[in-house]
Amino acid sequence: MYLGRVVGRVWATVKDPGLASQRLLVVQPLTPSLQATGKRLVCTDAVGVGAGELVYWTKGKEASFPFLPVETPVETTIVGIVDKVNVAC
Numbered sequence: 780m781y782l783g784r785v786v787g788r789v790w791a792t793v794k795d796p797g798l799a800s801q802r803l804l805v806v807q808p809l810t811p812s813l814q815a816t817g818k819r820l821v822c823t824d825a826v827g828v829g830a831g832e833l834v835y836w837t838k839g840k841e842a843s844f845p846f847l848p849v850e851t852p853v854e855t856t857i858v859g860i861v862d863k864v865n866v867a868c
Contacts, residue, residue: 780835780836780837780858780859781808781835781836781837781838782808782809782810782811782813782833782834782835782861782864783806783807783808783809783822783833783834783835783836783857784806784807784809784813784831784832784833784834785804785805785806785828785829785830785831785832785834785857786805786806786807786819786830786831787804787805787819787830788802788803788804788805788830789803789804789805789821791803795852797849797850797851797852798823798851798852798853801823801824801846801851801853802823802824803821803822803823803824804821804822804823804824804828804857805819805820805821805822806819806820806821806822806834806836806855806857807819808820809833811864811866812866813833813864820855821855822836822842822853822855822856822857823842823846823851823853823855823856823857824856824857825845825846825856825857825858826857826858826859826860828857828860832860832861833860833861833864834857834859834860834861835857835858835859835861836855836856836857836858837855837856837858838854838855838856839854842854842855842856843856845858
């Protein structure tokens with residue numbers, strides 16, 4: 780799983796039928812010290828997050844698991860909201 784911050788939303792009028800009623804959010808990946816790293820990406824939302832929230836997301840085949848038994852064609856999915864991050868110094 781990876782840390783990220785929701786920085787936007789994607790509006791798509793035409794998309795795969797498997798994505799019907801799925802929210803698509805733009806996420807900025809973060810390091811454990813909450814510094815931006817890498818390119819922003821589009822994730823489906825499995826937990827109902829809002830703009831600016833700190834989240835954790837997954838990628839690959841596991842990204843479709845929250846939507847089972849429906850086979851959703853996704854590569855990345857937000858699977859949790861982060862309340863607090865503790866990094867040992």
